[in-house]
Ligand SMILES: NC(=O)C1=CN([C@@H]2O[C@H](COP(=O)(O)OP(=O)(O)OC[C@H]3O[C@@H](n4cnc5c(N)ncnc54)[C@H](O)[C@@H]3O)[C@@H](O)[C@H]2O)C=CC1
């Protein structure tokens with residue numbers, strides 16, 4: 391397989407690096423990481439160790455690829471879609487968090503777009519080096535559910551490189567369950583400045599559970615079978631399993647950078663048929679912080 395990984399940050403470098411053990415991989419990212427990968431290859435450490443030498447570039451080559459794996463933050467998806475238009479792609483797979491990424495990619499690109507959820511943990515430690523902070527799995531399939539020959543081709547190719555992969559016919563439910571987890575954990579931990587474990591038995595757990603229940607209700611409004619209990623159980627299970635984690639949104643806030651709140655809590659608000667007060671409040675607070683930091687100037691900030 392010829393694979394292009396757009397967004398060679400933490401997750402893109404990890405998945406791209408793992409894929410490079412079996413496939414011809416090109417990472418698209420930014421210097422100094424790209425420069426270092428070109429000069430010295432990519433080191434993977436942590437729960438998986440490997441040294442690989444994928445191609446690396448800062449612009450999308452005008453070439454044919456069997457797969458483009460998209461791993462930018464959700465707010466960069468429109469730019470990723472535009473840049474990927476320069477390549478000839480057989481398939482596109484988003485492994486991003488949040489809702490709406492596949493629709494943005496599908497609108498701009500001719501290739502079939504697969505939805506993905508990813509529970510691997512990754513952290514870029516220095517240019518040229520990525521740490522696998524948790525071995526997980528990628529689930530992928532058509533965004534509207536069901537089966538597709540494209541998913542049946544991509545899944546085994548990922549498995550051939552040792553990436554734990556499930557080809558799933560129920561991606562809408564999986565994406566909404568992951569969204570409920572992120573809607574519950576990310577903004578609450580970012581605003582309270584606490585690790586995920588603080589939600590298990592502390593006072594910050596209640597707003598997280600409320601946000602997850604609201605996400606489950608909105609999922610059901612859209613015909614997706616996700617109960618309140620399943621969403622709350624998923625938040626509690628993930629918070630306990632990742633208790634020492636600083637969520638990605640807390641890390642974004644720590645780093646003074648823009649967050650994915652629009653694609654997470656904001657996505658719940660946008661799709662709700664009735665009020666979702668926990669998600670409305672979390673979205674407004676995080677957007678308010680982003681606006682004060684000059685990270686957004688749109689009407690929603
Ligand atoms: N890091 C993790 O453990 C996990 C991340 N995710 C999701 O995966 C997505 C990516 O997350 P991370 O890898 O943590 O983010 P990241 O910020 O480390 O990586 C994104 C990379 O894309 C690059 N990029 C953005 N626009 C670009 C452009 N136009 N040209 C070239 N490079 C560009 C950035 O420079 C950055 O290095 C997010 O949606 C996140 O929620 C999901 C599961 C786990």
Ligand SMILES: CC(C)(CO)C(=O)C(=O)O
Pocket residue numbers: 487571572575576586628632635636637638639
């Ligand atoms: C699962 C969780 C909440 C782990 O921290 C995550 O996906 C994130 O931080 O974005």
